[in-house]
Amino acid sequence: xxxxxxxxxxxxxxxxxxxxxxxxxxxxxxxxxxxxxxxxxxxxxxxxxxxxxxxxxxxxxxxxxxxxxxxxxxxxxxxxxxxxxxxxxxxxxxxxxxxxxxxxxxxxxxxxxxxxxxxxxxxxxxxxxxxxxxxxxxxxxxxxxxxxxxxxxxxxxxxxxxxxxxxxxxxxxxxxxxxxxxxxxxxxxxxxxxxxxxxxxxxxxxxxxxxxxxxxxxxxxxxxxxxxxxxxxxxxxxxxxxxxxxxxxxxxxxxxxxxxxxxxxxxxxxxxxxx
Numbered sequence: 001x002x003x004x005x006x007x008x009x010x011x012x013x014x015x016x017x018x019x020x021x022x023x024x025x026x027x028x029x030x031x032x033x034x035x036x037x038x039x040x041x042x043x044x045x046x047x048x049x050x051x052x053x054x055x056x057x058x059x060x061x062x063x064x065x066x067x068x069x070x071x072x073x074x075x076x077x078x079x080x081x082x083x084x085x086x087x088x089x090x091x092x093x094x095x096x097x098x099x100x101x102x103x104x105x106x107x108x109x110x111x112x113x114x115x116x117x118x119x120x121x122x123x124x125x126x127x128x129x130x131x132x133x134x135x136x137x138x139x140x141x142x143x144x145x146x147x148x149x150x151x152x153x154x155x156x157x158x159x160x161x162x163x164x165x166x167x168x169x170x171x172x173x174x175x176x177x178x179x180x181x182x183x184x185x186x187x188x189x190x191x192x193x194x195x196x197x198x199x200x201x202x203x204x205x206x207x208x209x210x211x212x213x214x215x216x217x218x219x220x221x222x223x224x225x226x227x228x229x230x231x232x233x234x235x236x237x238x239x240x241x242x243x244x245x246x247x248x249x250x251x252x253x254x255x256x257x258x259x260x261x262x263x264x265x266x267x268x269x270x271x272x273x274x275x
Contacts, residue, residue: 003112004135007142010160011171014184017198018215018229022237022253023268031247031274037061074098095122125150138164166191179206194219234259247274 026046033039039058044051056069065081079094088110095103103122109115113136119129131144139162146156160173169186181203189195197216203209215229223243230236239253249272256265 003110004115004133004140004142004162006108006110006115006117007131007133007144007158007160008117010133010140010142010162011173011182011184013169013186014171014198014200017186017196017217017227018200018213021227021239021241021251021270022229022255023251023270024253024255024266025268025270027268027270029270029272031272033274127155135162140164176204180204230258233257248272 027043029041029043031039031041037060039060041056041058042054043056044053052072054069054071056067058068059066063083063085065079065083067077067079067081069077071077076097077094078097079092082091083089085091090108090110092106092108093104094106101121101123104119105122106117106119108117113134115133117131121127125148127146127148129144129146131142133140133142135141141161143159144157145154147153148155154177156175157177158173158175160171162169162171164170167188169184171182171184173182174180175182182200184198184200186196186198189197195216195218198214200213202211202213204211211231211233213229213231215227217225217227219225225241226239227241228236228238234257235255236258237253237255239251241249241251243249249270251268251270251272253268253270254265257263
């Protein structure tokens with residue numbers, strides 16, 4: 001349903017351009033699916049000198065989606081997503097065993113001009129998070145808060161505003177209980193959004209620290225995309241993403257410090273295969 005979206009969507013376009021798919025690890029993912037609605041995914045990751053593996057399965061039936069993942073640390077993550085239990089709602093229940101206190105229940109309500117999301121931890125004296133967004137014609141206002149029922153205090157509160165048009169996206173978020181101001185702007189250089197530029201400024205009032213990051217992406221062809229980013233600390237990152245065949249993607253990324261060229265650059269490689 002078209003509308004202002006969830007509060008977590010504010011600033012997401014800039015975040016994806018500056019963060020998504022950048023990695024300094026090596027990762028191989030293989031996914032398969034069947035006509036019955038069952039999908040199987042296995043992944044191997046090398047991070048530093050450590051290796052980790054996980055296997056996940058997904059099953060979709062009507063408005064229900066079940067995800068189960070098992071990793072090498074013997075953790076079992078289960079997520080159940082139910083759509084349209086009530087009109088315009090989505091319910092998500094999750095738990096990560098053997099930590100029985102990790103259970104969460106999230107309910108989302110999406111409307112043409114408003115959205116509400118609530119997350120409750122399924123344990124005694126739970127944490128409760130509530131967010132809401134209202135908007136129309138590309139403008140959205142939102143806020144979220146987290147309340148600790150054990151201590152009776154607010155653990156977080158955040159507010160934000162977003163402006164979305166076909167050619168650009170802009171957002172301002174006041175987070176960390178008013179300590180951090182994050183402003184971002186994304187401009188699309190063409191109607192198909194094949195080329196975009198982004199700028200983000202983060203101001204932390206308690207430390208009087210400013211961080212500015214600029215970046216962009218460009219589609220060389222329908223299968224190949226390049227991205228780059230640079231912040232005021234001199235960290236330069238770049239990536240090349242190529243679709244080897246439909247839904248099979250190779251990503252090569254790297255980062256180095258322009259102010260300390262003697263340091264070894266970081267490189268990452270991710271290969272996602274879907275036979």
